[in-house]
Amino acid sequence: MRIRHKAKRSLLIAICALALPLQTGCWSKDEIEDQSIYVGMGLDPASETKLEKTFRKEGDDYRKRKLLTYTLQIINVQSESQHGGGQAPVSEKPYFNISETGDSMFQLIREFSARMERPVIGHHLKVIVINEKLSRKYSMNELLDFFLRDNEIRPSCLVLISKGSARGTMVAKDNSIIPSFRLTGLVDNRYRSLKILEPMTLSKLEGKIYGKQSYLLQNVISAEGEVKFSGGAVIKGKTQKLQGLLTEEETIGCVWLTGKGQGGLVKSYHEDNHQPIVYEVKSMKSKIDAKVAGDEISFHVSIKSKGRLTEEWLNNNEPIDPAFKKQAEAGSQKEVRRLTNLALKKLQKQYGTDVLGFGKQLSIQHPRKWEKIKDRWEEMFPEIPITVSIDMEITEYGAKITR
Amino acid sequence: MSGTQQAKGGLPQEKLTTIQVAVIISNFMLGSGILSLPRVSAEKVGTPDAWISVLLGGLVAIVAGVIMALLSQAYPGQTFYEYSRKIVGSWLGHLLGPVMILYFAATAAFQVRSLFEVSGFILLEGTPQWAITSVFLWVGLYLMLGGLGAIARLFELILPLTIFIYLLVTLMGFTIFDLDNLRPLLGQGIWPVLKGVQTTSLAFTGFEVIILLTAYMKNPNKNIKAVTAGIAIPLVIYIVTVFMVIGALSVDGTLTKNWPTLDMARSFELSGLIFERFEFLLLIIWIMQIFSSFTTAFYFSALGISQLYKRKMKTCLYGLLPFVYIFVAVPRKLDDVFTLGDWIGKVALYLFGVIPIVLLIVTKWRSSKHANQT
Known part of the structure; x- marks a missing residue:
């Protein structure tokens, strides 16, 4: 019995010793x-x-x-x-x-x-x-x-x-x-x-x-x-x-259309004296609505944004009145419309590629229609009517007083 | 524990609590599959609705689990290996038992092989298979020699950790999550989702151990509770996984990856915390889960040999080791590993999807006949 015990013990020790090489750390180490x-x-x-x-x-x-x-x-x-x-x-x-x-x-x-x-x-x-x-x-x-x-x-x-x-x-x-x-x-x-x-x-x-x-x-x-x-x-x-x-302007247009921008600015010029007005984007959202009427597919993009008036070269350091606010908002919206038009024109008419996810929205909103047309979507894309509505609101005027 | 006693073969035998049984089932289910589940389910479903398919698959699994639990309740104190012969006679019983032993042995080997494939690709490039496999096998054996009680107690430690870390890492995927990847919801109707249910329900294989575990429960009557809870935990984890991975990588991106879950964790970095990369956390708990799946499968394969052929449990555990070791090396390439996984799934479908229902019906019929006679 004792001999068996001893044999068992030495076997254990042998196994432990054999296991030691496995404990040496990382097998295929590479020093950094x-x-x-x-x-x-x-x-x-x-x-x-x-x-x-x-x-x-x-x-x-x-x-x-x-x-x-x-x-x-x-x-x-x-x-x-x-x-x-x-x-x-x-x-x-x-x-x-x-x-x-x-x-x-x-x-x-x-x-x-x-x-x-x-x-x-x-x-x-x-x-x-x-x-x-x-x-x-x-x-x-x-x-x-x-x-x-x-x-x-x-x-x-x-x-x-x-x-x-x-x-x-x-x-x-x-x-x-x-x-x-x-x-x-x-x-x-x-x-x-x-x-x-x-x-x-x-x-x-x-x-x-x-x-x-x-x-x-x-x-x-x-x-x-x-x-x-x-x-x-x-x-x-x-x-x-x-x-x-x-171009940079077309790219900004794309960002507005997708609403994925996180911040930035819109610079427009005042209609009368052509001085810059700068709208700083605090938030932007865009929603693409796909409309299907029979075979006709069209999209409406509604862009909503809130921002701050950060710079203007017009007023003689006097408080901003509501009329000016309206004008500044309208100017900024016009500028964004110019940018989105540039982007859409290039993407639809010249490149004919849908990089802004119109197809994806169609597939989400009208999955059955999408199944039918998905193979020829990019051929159809240049002719699809896309309308854009833009709503920008100035909610802040920085540190200066407003009326 | 009061129930501790030395059984034949020297393994300590304890009675398991209901929670322990649920934990063993959860741990056994969570294994190699979790890294590939988003791809496997998206392949079959083909739409972003794969997660719904997973939900339905889980419900199917719960139904199957309850059937098995009911079956086991009819034979208190006995494992499936023992009572199956009583239902179908010794001839069929001689077939059913060995198939199950093989099934568990193959599952154990498959888990270890998956571990080797993933760790060889991403963690331990250059470490030979024998080194990874043998260390894993020996440590597993050490645990199994402690009996079911030891296994259950270790699993009780592993599971909360797994749930916490796993959910933490997957939910961090929100940094690259895009809900549009998961839309449209049911865009092509419910049919694609149903097509995926067979595949996704196979992701839940593992709950079948209830037909063996019931025999060791303190309160065998609570085994339905145990199996339901045991399936519910992986169900939540699976749904979160598929939801997050497809949301982050999109269906198309998921389809191209061998292990999409891992790639999702590799797709983002968070700076400002102690770590920037989180896939290693995922891999750590994944390896723990592989370990628990492996030990469970191995233990029950050995248990089958022990009970069917009246051998000591210890002998069976040691004896099975070399066979599993060889089995691990059988698939020659990664595709073979995935094929082996498919085969194990198919066997499971018949073994645990169809047969228990038949056996339950036979049992009920017999007992009613018996009741009529007396």
């Missing part, structure tokens, strides 16, 4: 200092960098089609740690960009493993900027497939279109700025400007790509290391390619 974290990515039509050309001369070649060049923005760990520690001005940029030309995104990313000692990881990718020319040529599902499949990249990653070079948006003049963070940070300013569209993340895009829906992406322009969110890019549902760009 040994990784290159990329936070932004720009996709451009193929244009090899000088370095790449030199590399090629030296014999860097493999079978690939030169379809696109992409730029990876990597956080410079060394400079970041300096930045945190010392008070001295930063001499080094907190990021660096590297580019590769080829076709498969995944292959291009893995190319860096042959170039840099720290492998690149995508857990913190914040933004993908796609060059306008590229997205006219290739569909969103082609360009983004890798990002949607990859297990490191998060679906919360933002997608933007750039009118000029996408690489250009990945550059900053100032040494304290990380360009990718600047782009994602701009989205947070939606409550201050109507020029900033609702952010389109990979997760939202995926549904739209699969459902072959049309949508708007934010357009960003860049020059000399500065960027600006300027206008929108229209992606056509069926092809998932870029159909065309919207």
Whole structure:
């Protein structure tokens, strides 16, 4: 009996000892200092960098089609740690960009493993900027497939279109700025400007790509290391390619029609002396009513907004009277009508794409009708009558007295 | 506990309270399925109304659960393994028992395999299957050797935590929620919703353990209450899940994802809190749920062997381990895993959807005949 007990005990000890190697911690650990974290990515039509050309001369070649060049923005760990520690001005940029030309995104990313000692990881990718020319040529599902499949990249990653070079948006003049963070940070300013569209993340895009829906992406322009969110890019549902760009005014018109703006302003000019009156948007709402009468489909958009009179160049510092209020409201409404007309005209007559969700509203309000026409919706869209009613009310006048 | 006694095979045997039984049922039901449920239901329904289908599926499950509970009440102190032979005779009983043992063993293996697939994709890329599987199996065995009482007490700890964290994370999805994704409500009528009910009711498999658990209850008469409460908790969680995921990702976005629930949690970041990313919280509780589903299934598979072939429970638990380990490795690719899941569901449909009704009718008929004779 005792011998059996002993044998049992030594067996237990042996098992415990064997289990120990399993307790040593993370199996496939990667130290964060040994990784290159990329936070932004720009996709451009193929244009090899000088370095790449030199590399090629030296014999860097493999079978690939030169379809696109992409730029990876990597956080410079060394400079970041300096930045945190010392008070001295930063001499080094907190990021660096590297580019590769080829076709498969995944292959291009893995190319860096042959170039840099720290492998690149995508857990913190914040933004993908796609060059306008590229997205006219290739569909969103082609360009983004890798990002949607990859297990490191998060679906919360933002997608933007750039009118000029996408690489250009990945550059900053100032040494304290990380360009990718600047782009994602701009989205947070939606409550201050109507020029900033609702952010389109990979997760939202995926549904739209699969459902072959049309949508708007934010357009960003860049020059000399500065960027600006300027206008929108229209992606056509069926092809998932870029159909065309919207100007800043047309984009604001779209924001009014969807009622998804969080804040901003409307500047109008006084009818008589052409001095500016500025209405600051405190709230905006829009309701799209789909009307079906037999075969006729039409929409009515009612926009409601409340705001504050923030600036006017007219009154000689005297209190505002009700007549002026009426005039200011009417002026602002006229301006919004101008913007929404611009937007609708471009979207219906020129691009023929429904990016504002009229089809979606029809499907919600008249699901049976929608089932019948959904396949030819975008062909019908340019001819659909859309009326807009605008109701804007000034409820505040700032710190100045009113009568 | 007063009911503690050493049974054959050395496992401590305690009588379970009604709440404990409900908790075991809930924990068993909540498992691998929750990450893919929004996709699976949206695939079948095809409209944003998938959540209604889940609701109906849950009601179907409650009806089936009550039937099983009634059946078990007729044979106090006995598990299904023991009493099924009395109803259908030893020949059919010899078929029914092993099928159920296999069903539970396959379920256990399926849970572990799902764990490996998800954690291998998103958490532990590069950790080999044997490492994840064997650790999981051994820890599970350790728990099971403590008997049903130990299992129940652990589950009582896990469930409130699961509910709290899970609802917290899914409701955070409101940051990217868009009600338009869930509209139109019943745009294509009720028919698509009904088409999905078969699939969604399969998401509730797990309540069938009531036909085994009743035998260990302190108050077997309350087993209807236990099974209803046990199904109600997952029902709420499932509806919230499907509602939030489709609301956040839209039907089209849900259809393209292997694990839409996980992707929903990956689609938003909240700054200003201690954490910005919340999918890891979701994964932690998901792994706990997989663990509870695995141990329950494994335990009842072993129990079947023990009761049908008169072996010690301990021997069965140890003996089953290598088979489940091999079973885990059988599906060769992810698609096979999903197929295995479908098959387990189909078997469950017949085993627990159809057979209990037949058995209940036979039982009632016999007892009425018996009553007439005396």
